[in-house]
Amino acid sequence: MSIDGELAGSLLGRSDSPLAVPATKPLVFRLKQGTIPCFRPPALFPAKQGRPASRSLKFPRPPTATISKEMVNLMVGNPVKFKVRAVITVRRKIKEDIRGAIANRLDALSDKIGRNVALELISTEINRRTKAPMKSGEAVVKDWFEKNKNRGAQLVYTAEFAVDSGFGEPGAVAVSNRHQREFFLESIVLEGFPSGAVHFVCNSWVQSTKDRKDSRVFFAAKSYLPWETPEGLKKLREKELAEIRGDGSGVRKLSDRIYDYATYNDLGNPDLGRELSRPILGGEKKPYPRRCRTGRPPTDTNLQCESRIEKPHPVYVPRDEAFEELKQDAFSAGRLKAVLHNLIPSLIASISAENFDFEGFHDIDNLYKEGLLLKLGLQGHLLHKLPLVKKIQESSHGLLRYDTPAILSKDKFAWLRDDDLGRQAVAGVNPVNIERVKVFPPVSKLDPALYGPPESAITVAHIAGHLNGMTVNQAMEEGKLFMLDHHDTYLPFVDRINALDGRKTYATRSIFFLGPLGTLRTVAIELVLPPPAGGGERQSRVLTPPWDATTSWLWQLGKSHVCANDCGVHQLVNHWLRTHACIEPFILAAHRRLSAMHPVFKLLHPHMRYTLEINALARQSLVSAGGVIEACFTPGPLCMEMSAEYYRRHWRLDQESLPADLIRRGMAVEDSSQPHGLRLLLDDYPYADDGLLIWSAIDRWVGFYTSRFYRDPASVLGDAELQSWYSESINSGHADLRHATWWPSLSTPSDLASILTTLIWISSAQHAALNFGQYPLGGYVPSRPPLMRRLLPESQEEHAAFLADPHQYFLSAMPSVLQTTKFMAVADTLSSHSPDEEYLGGSKQVVEWAEEAEVLEGYREFAAEIERIEEEIEKRNGDTLRRNRCGAGVMPYELLAPSSGPGVTGRGVPNSISI
Numbered sequence: 001m002s003i004d005g006e007l008a009g010s011l012l013g014r015s016d017s018p019l020a021v022p023a024t025k026p027l028v029f030r031l032k033q034g035t036i037p038c039f040r041p042p043a044l045f046p047a048k049q050g051r052p053a054s055r056s057l058k059f060p061r062p063p064t065a066t067i068s069k070e071m072v073n074l075m076v077g078n079p080v081k082f083k084v085r086a087v088i089t090v091r092r093k094i095k096e097d098i099r100g101a102i103a104n105r106l107d108a109l110s111d112k113i114g115r116n117v118a119l120e121l122i123s124t125e126i127n128r129r130t131k132a133p134m135k136s137g138e139a140v141v142k143d144w145f146e147k148n149k150n151r152g153a154q155l156v157y158t159a160e161f162a163v164d165s166g167f168g169e170p171g172a173v174a175v176s177n178r179h180q181r182e183f184f185l186e187s188i189v190l191e192g193f194p195s196g197a198v199h200f201v202c203n204s205w206v207q208s209t210k211d212r213k214d215s216r217v218f219f220a221a222k223s224y225l226p227w228e229t230p231e232g233l234k235k236l237r238e239k240e241l242a243e244i245r246g247d248g249s250g251v252r253k254l255s256d257r258i259y260d261y262a263t264y265n266d267l268g269n270p271d272l273g274r275e276l277s278r279p280i281l282g283g284e285k286k287p288y289p290r291r292c293r294t295g296r297p298p299t300d301t302n303l304q305c306e307s308r309i310e311k312p313h314p315v316y317v318p319r320d321e322a323f324e325e326l327k328q329d330a331f332s333a334g335r336l337k338a339v340l341h342n343l344i345p346s347l348i349a350s351i352s353a354e355n356f357d358f359e360g361f362h363d364i365d366n367l368y369k370e371g372l373l374l375k376l377g378l379q380g381h382l383l384h385k386l387p388l389v390k391k392i393q394e395s396s397h398g399l400l401r402y403d404t405p406a407i408l409s410k411d412k413f414a415w416l417r418d419d420d421l422g423r424q425a426v427a428g429v430n431p432v433n434i435e436r437v438k439v440f441p442p443v444s445k446l447d448p449a450l451y452g453p454p455e456s457a458i459t460v461a462h463i464a465g466h467l468n469g470m471t472v473n474q475a476m477e478e479g480k481l482f483m484l485d486h487h488d489t490y491l492p493f494v495d496r497i498n499a500l501d502g503r504k505t506y507a508t509r510s511i512f513f514l515g516p517l518g519t520l521r522t523v524a525i526e527l528v529l530p531p532p533a534g535g536g537e538r539q540s541r542v543l544t545p546p547w548d549a550t551t552s553w554l555w556q557l558g559k560s561h562v563c564a565n566d567c568g569v570h571q572l573v574n575h576w577l578r579t580h581a582c583i584e585p586f587i588l589a590a591h592r593r594l595s596a597m598h599p600v601f602k603l604l605h606p607h608m609r610y611t612l613e614i615n616a617l618a619r620q621s622l623v624s625a626g627g628v629i630e631a632c633f634t635p636g637p638l639c640m641e642m643s644a645e646y647y648r649r650h651w652r653l654d655q656e657s658l659p660a661d662l663i664r665r666g667m668a669v670e671d672s673s674q675p676h677g678l679r680l681l682l683d684d685y686p687y688a689d690d691g692l693l694i695w696s697a698i699d700r701w702v703g704f705y706t707s708r709f710y711r712d713p714a715s716v717l718g719d720a721e722l723q724s725w726y727s728e729s730i731n732s733g734h735a736d737l738r739h740a741t742w743w744p745s746l747s748t749p750s751d752l753a754s755i756l757t758t759l760i761w762i763s764s765a766q767h768a769a770l771n772f773g774q775y776p777l778g779g780y781v782p783s784r785p786p787l788m789r790r791l792l793p794e795s796q797e798e799h800a801a802f803l804a805d806p807h808q809y810f811l812s813a814m815p816s817v818l819q820t821t822k823f824m825a826v827a828d829t830l831s832s833h834s835p836d837e838e839y840l841g842g843s844k845q846v847v848e849w850a851e852e853a854e855v856l857e858g859y860r861e862f863a864a865e866i867e868r869i870e871e872e873i874e875k876r877n878g879d880t881l882r883r884n885r886c887g888a889g890v891m892p893y894e895l896l897a898p899s900s901g902p903g904v905t906g907r908g909v910p911n912s913i914s915i
């Protein structure tokens with residue numbers, strides 16, 4: 001009997017059975033007392049109640065049909081076979097190369113001889129006699145080859161099973177791919193079971209049995225804590241996790257799905273010479289978070305270092321972490337690859353000398369107006385990935401024309417004003433280093449034996465005249481003195497940086513006074529060089545607001561050094577280390593220790609999307625020896641060591657929540673009467689103002705979610721998967737800090753909610769605040785240079801050159817043309833959203849909870865709150881009393897506005913770190 005058409009769930013058995021009915025008619029089971037319809041549309045989601053659902057949420061349509069429970073009850077003691085149907089959705093490969101086409105042909109033939117794709121259903125129950133899970137027997141996926149000719153993005157197949165009426169509920173499906181090649185399985189829906197349609201959200205590559213002997217198991221969408229796991233799935237749950245963990249050995253193949261740890265021992269390439277050798281990050285000497293293990297062989301020169309794999313060959317990430325082929329070209333990361341692999345080599349070939357200076361500010365403006373001629377032709381297929389480049393007709397050359405950064409289009413001269421440095425510190429691309437001055441003069445925490453007396457050289461006399469009539473003590477006590485203190489991060493590296501060709505830096509401190517309008521005015525800048533080699537005092541130079549042309553130019557140069565320090569800390573510490581690198585171990589541990597059925601895995605899953613892949617790409621081309629970060633930021637080859645030094649001295653998970661970070665920096669105090677449990681000491685701090693709204697929304701949602709599954713401390717402590725996830729994140733993923741006493745404990749539901757809220761905050765809003773403004777707010781290099789090449793004039797000769805032509809001196813201190821254009825191309829790409837970005841509170845997440853009505857309702861609340869936050873942010877940006885985000889030519893603060901379109905928008909909070 002066929003079950004073609006929309007109906008499934010017909011009954012098998014003897015043709016004379018009273019239960020056997022033709023499948024082509026609506027199935028109706030006739031009882032003496034009346035009639036019970038065998039098929040009823042089950043409600044997958046609860047009926048809408050009260051407030052309408054958030055407009056952005058679209059839920060899957062209810063499945064088609066099922067067999068009624070009443071019918072099964074009638075069969076007790078008289079087992080018969082049901083026919084059930086699996087509807088399998090496979091994502092089609094868009095680009096099929098010649099090998100793929102041949103493989104398809106072979107698959108068509110092999111289908112006919114039984115080498116096909118087959119499914120087997122596994123029950124949640126065990127066979128009471130054998131104690132093994134009940135299985136349906138294998139069913140072959142039908143019409144694979146015929147349907148492969150269809151042109152749609154998805155292909156829908158079916159398979160039919162004859163299932164015993166005592167089979168129970170299906171809890172897993174084992175998929176065997178006996179074809180030549182992997183395929184991407186999106187979902188499986190089983191129709192015809194008494195409990196209704198059973199959904200399997202797969203979104204995973206199924207490898208050929210040529211590469212992977214065993215079948216691939218997918219669990220149904222319902223969450224189970226470990227002790228709730230149905231009998232039939234217990235062993236499978238453990239087996240699946242053991243496979244994902246691997247055995248810690250072997251070179252990883254791209255088709256593997258093994259998650260494991262390694263140190264950062266592949267940043268350099270010692271085989272190519274000392275200048276490309278870099279220290280191993282991770283280990284006692286240089287603590288660092290762990291990365292995903294790839295198992296490549298060691299280098300010839302240093303057996304502790306892993307050999308590199310160079311572009312365009314991909315670095316291994318577990319198969320499902322790689323960007324989806326369908327969207328790869330449109331993905332920001334696809335674009336990033338094109339920039340790194342094609343555009344930058346073309347720039348290098350087109351710009352005549354490495355250290356070529358801009359001749360005037362108009363040259364920089366021309367990058368947006370006239371563009372830059374690329375002498376090396378770019379292949380046509382790359383042009384759509386590089387929207388900045390236009391092909392010049394009738395020529396093999398390209399024209400690279402940058403978009404005007406948003407900060408310039410609002411007010412071209414804002415960066416020259418004295419309030420702008422302060423505004424950037426609270427509403428710019430790096431709003432997480434501003435802190436309240438609690439001790440004056442500020443004091444260094446570095447070892448005085450190495451770096452001289454710790455006190456800053458900024459004195460009361462330097463700033464007293466700029467405090468609106470207040471004394472320094474008054475200003476400090478009333479919370480009106482703030483600072484940007486990069487001194488201790490830079491000073492240990494200054495000598496080594498300044499010994500590099502074309503790199504010059506100070507260790508900087510800037511003091512700000514909070515004026516009556518709520519804006520921060522820079523009142524002093526300290527530029528520090530380490531003590532001379534023989535010992536002695538640090539060499540400090542203090543600048544104060546200027547009074548004449550010469551001091552104005554020196555002040556401007558001093559601000560540029562502050563910005564360059566700030567750019568480095570932003571990129572190496574706050575953006576790369578504290579979001580990208582520190583999250584990776586938690587992701588690795590989640591895959592290794594939490595079953596896909598685990599509710600915490602389901603909660604974290606959208607927040608882990610593509611992070612391993614973008615981090616792998618960054619290790620290959622951005623943060624590696626000679627990579628873009630070294631090329632474009634002042635510390636050059638020392639960039640990653642600076643990042644590691646911060647990790648060693650400062651990083652701690654318990655301080656990474658927004659409230660803890662604000663309190664640590666003295667920007668807020670605890671206050672239970674306030675909505676977020678703390679009071680900000682700066683009335684207009686856009687990052688914190690908006691961040692607290694999002695933090696609180698995540699906090700409420702996560703608290704609600706975890707309380708559904710964990711009622712008391714015993715449930716948290718007794719969850720072996722959960723405990724091993726957290727323990728492994730610390731002991732293996734952050735192994736070098738495992739003995740620290742500050743690690744939050746995981747003993748109660750509220751501990752769990754707090755840890756998860758912090759991880760989700762870092763992956764979503766914190767990363768968005770630090771990432772998507774890179775080009776819109778930082779793309780105009782004179783206003784925020786990522787690199788400096790000259791110190792302030794010191795010698796007589798330099799001073800004379802400076803007095804004669806301050807413009808030229810300033811431009812020669814800025815990054816060169818090549819450094820600037822490289823930086824702009826990468827910053828632009830890193831700031832862009834992919835067309836299919838998944839945003840906080842978005843609708844795609846609902847599939848995770850398709851089977852949990854209560855949770856789904858909680859998620860709807862969260863999504864609605866995220867929408868309200870968006871409206872509130874818009875309102876704030878129109879409020880003229882908030883002068884750090886609204887005013888003449890002032891950029892609105894939109895980096896935490898949750899939604900965005902694709903491209904460089906300067907807004908939007910994606911769920912995960914994916915660029």
Ligand SMILES: [Fe+2]
Nearest residue numbers: 767771913915
């Ligand atoms: Fe990023």
